[in-house]
Amino acid sequence: MTVEELLDKNMITPLFSPPAQPVLSVSALNRLARETLEQTLPLAWIAGEISNLTRAASGHWYFSLKDASAQVRCVMFRGRNQFIDWLPDNGMQVEVRATPTLYEARGEFQLQVDSLRRAGLGALFEAFEQLKAKLEQEGLFDSARKRRLPAFPQRIGVVTSLQAAALRDVLTTLKRRMPALPVVLYPTPVQGADAAVQISAALQSAYRRAECDVLILCRGGGSIEDLWPFNEEIVARTVAASPIPIVCGIGHETDFTIADFAADLRAPTPTAAAELASPNRTDLIHKLELNQARLRRLARHRLDTHSQQLDYLARRLVHPGRRLEARQAALGHLTQRLRNAMVTARERRHWHHSTLARRLLQASPDFAVRQLALAARAAALTRAMHLQLAHANQETARLASHLTHLNPEAVLARGYSIVQNEQGDIIHGSDQIRVDESLNIRLARGRARVKVTGHST
Known part of the structure; x- marks a missing residue:
């Protein structure tokens, strides 16, 4: 055991004085x-x-x-x-x-x-927190109970005092944002001993009359005692039971009341409550102008697209006379190709026969046998030429039949007619004629002359 431990337990008596304590300033x-x-x-x-x-x-x-x-x-x-x-x-x-x-x-x-x-504010704060916790536990502040304010209310109700500066702020804001929006005032004291009961009565009157789409509960700033009616349980429960969406604008931005938590929406000031409850006429007009311009652009684009499509279809629409001319030209081209093919085949056979004759002369063949073979080949060639000519005649007959079907005279024979004005122009639609105008009608057999007494599109 050390000396210090023995001294601490008073087992030995020190023979020297302890060091002096330090001197403090x-x-x-x-x-x-x-x-x-x-x-x-x-x-x-x-x-x-x-x-x-x-x-x-x-x-x-x-x-x-x-x-x-x-x-x-x-x-x-x-x-x-x-x-x-x-x-x-x-x-x-x-x-x-x-x-x-x-x-x-x-x-x-x-x-x-x-x-x-x-x-005394400590007691007020304690009462505030106790009531807030009680109502929150009951579910009065749940976000699921909150309703969205109508985007375009038909009438707005204001619950406040007639002498409150907040009323002037709310009315001024509503007049600036939406001048034509009707406002119904439910007057009530917002300060004093009986203010909470009267605020609840004014709210219940608004519920019974059911003439507004949204209610604004508001008052200006003040001390916690001034705002205390909005912390009473009767006001909180009346606000929570509202069948009409309520926005609270009580005090300044830093002021919170029990009514704020029970309402559907809290605004930091009465002016902000009016702005949240009413649409902005200027913004609506601006959006309307933007939508109008967008609709105009879409309509113009649609018209341009259809106009281009109409031009494309008009280019594809070919007159029957031009189509008949094209068919005739194609038929002439095929006839010429057939003739050229027949001439080429004949010349090729003639060259082949000449080649064979030369080879025959060079080989000194048996003329009797060769003549028989030559006769057989000639007969086969004749049959082939007849077959090819018959096939060409069938194709020519088929094309001629198609040409006959496309002939305007055949169309007239089926009961159609061609209408022309006095200048000989063909009439395609009623927009090309006028009343009392004389027209010529071409039929399958003969012609007729008529006068227009009326027309429709």
């Missing part, structure tokens, strides 16, 4: 005290009355927080007090959330304030 002492305070005492809410309030040029607030038997100095730096939307004053009962610390330069105990609220 005032700055080191105050710093040690500040660190000890900040590590030992947690961030907490402290209630008291403001006194000796000073707002420094730097933006920091210095004041004392006191009760009946004690007081403590407090500081709230500019970086924190800029989020307070009200000005504290001497004599106010407040609650501060602060960290106990020590101002080292003077060795003074103080509270470094992080947040500041009027006394």
Whole structure:
């Protein structure tokens, strides 16, 4: 066992004095005290009355927080007090959330304030959170219950006070966005002890009358006490039970109420609620103009496409006379080819016979046998020529039959006629004739002259 352990257990008595404690400076002492305070005492809410309030040029607030038997100095730096939307004053009962610390330069105990609220707001916040949790557990805030606002409402209802500045903002916004949109006002107090009951009654009146497509529940900004009617359970349940879509625009952007969570849609301000509930006439006109221009382009493109298709089909449509001429030309070409083929075949046979005769003379063949063979070949050639001529005559007859079918005279014989004006032009449609005009009609047998008494397309 070491000497130090024996000393700790008082088993031996030291024969020498322990070393002296180090000497601290005032700055080191105050710093040690500040660190000890900040590590030992947690961030907490402290209630008291403001006194000796000073707002420094730097933006920091210095004041004392006191009760009946004690007081403590407090500081709230500019970086924190800029989020307070009200000005504290001497004599106010407040609650501060602060960290106990020590101002080292003077060795003074103080509270470094992080947040500041009027006394009693803690209870309001607690009631707010309890009601919010209760209704949320019941499913009143479920997103599945939320309905989309109608894109083109026929009438908008506004539930607010006649004296509220929010009403003027809402009406001005609705007039700017959609001047012809009717607005129905359901007046109700939005502040005071009985405001929650009257707000609920105004909403239920709007439900019974069922004359609006969407409701705007709104009021301007204020303290949490001013907005508290919208945190009452009766208002939240009335909003959640609405058969009409509701948009809430209560307070400023940072203000949240229970009614906001129960409504179908929350807007940061009354003006924003009016913008969400109403269509924008300017945007609708712009979209209409864009769609009109697009429709015009599509119609023009469709017309151009059909016009090109009509031109293509018109080029493919051939007059019967031209088609008959083409058939005649083809028949003449085939006849010439047949004649050329027959001449070529005859010349080829003649050359072949001449070649054979020369070879026969050179070989000095048996003339009797050769004559018999030659006669046989001549007979075969004659039969072949007759067959080829017969085939050519059949093809010529077939083509002539086709030509006969294409002959306009044959068409006339089937009961059709050719109508011509006085200039001899063929009439293809009623748009080429006029009333009292004389026309010539060519029939299969003979002609007729008629006068137009009327026509239709």
